[in-house]
Amino acid sequence: MFAMNSGMSNDLFSVAPATVADIPALCRLAEATWWHCYRGMISDEQIRFMLAWMYEPERLRSEMADGVDWLLLCRAGATAPVGFAAWSGTGRGREARLHKLYVHPGHQRRGGAKALLDSVYRRAADAGYRRLSLTVNRHNRTALQCYQRAGFHPCGTQVRDIGGGFVMDDYILARPLAAD
Numbered sequence: 372m373f374a375m376n377s378g379m380s381n382d383l384f385s386v387a388p389a390t391v392a393d394i395p396a397l398c399r400l401a402e403a404t405w406w407h408c409y410r411g412m413i414s415d416e417q418i419r420f421m422l423a424w425m426y427e428p429e430r431l432r433s434e435m436a437d438g439v440d441w442l443l444l445c446r447a448g449a450t451a452p453v454g455f456a457a458w459s460g461t462g463r464g465r466e467a468r469l470h471k472l473y474v475h476p477g478h479q480r481r482g483g484a485k486a487l488l489d490s491v492y493r494r495a496a497d498a499g500y501r502r503l504s505l506t507v508n509r510h511n512r513t514a515l516q517c518y519q520r521a522g523f524h525p526c527g528t529q530v531r532d533i534g535g536g537f538v539m540d541d542y543i544l545a546r547p548l549a550a551d
């Protein structure tokens with residue numbers, strides 16, 4: 372694993388910060404990954420509702436301006452992104468929150484999520500955070516397996532009304548971040 376100023380890379384993937392110019396690619400990736408992952412786990416109506424809400428380009432632009440750190444995953448030697456992560460501080464002590472972790476279905480199970488997570492750990496630790504938390508749908512077994520493997524532990528549940536008649540029914544997970 373080679374650390375770089377802007378991100379991280381391994382043999383198969385590189386990770387680098389996203390900019391506003393990457394928003395269209397982020398939205399396309401979200402669309403492809405969401406339908407593959409969430410169809411059957413939540414209703415099609417809820418998928419449409421959440422994609423329109425969470426991936427509205429102006430919302431992403433304002434999140435980037437407000438300090439949410441969006442990271443792009445690319446296959447080594449390629450420029451088209453195949454995944455992304457987003458995290459920011461929570462405003463509660465030294466806790467950071469992982470908001471997004473997505474790898475395109477055609478590129479999963481090759482260490483892409485691990486490369487993104489390693490980059491988030493390093494950047495969040497360098498910014499002074501000592502704990503990384505996240506929420507994940509209780510029925511998302513693949514993601515739960517990925518987070519468990521990455522050292523996250525369960526620390527609660529959260530049912531959140533997101534409007535439109537929909538709720539997010541999640542586990543809260545967290546893991547420590549190394550200080551050095």
Ligand SMILES: CC(C)(COP(=O)(O)OP(=O)(O)OC[C@H]1O[C@@H](n2cnc3c(N)ncnc32)[C@H](O)[C@@H]1OP(=O)(O)O)[C@@H](O)C(=O)NCCC(=O)NCCS
Pocket residue numbers: 404408471472473474475478479480481482483484485486506507508511513514516517518520
């Ligand atoms: C969850 C997700 C990000 C994992 O991405 P990935 O690039 O395939 O993950 P990696 O290859 O880095 O695998 C990391 C670990 O996750 C676990 N894992 C990943 N995919 C898995 C699967 N299909 N079944 C079981 N475990 C799996 C494994 O433990 C794996 O480690 P291992 O290969 O050493 O056993 C990806 O499946 C995804 O984008 N899913 C849809 C979106 C999503 O659910 N995001 C999380 C929202 S909270």
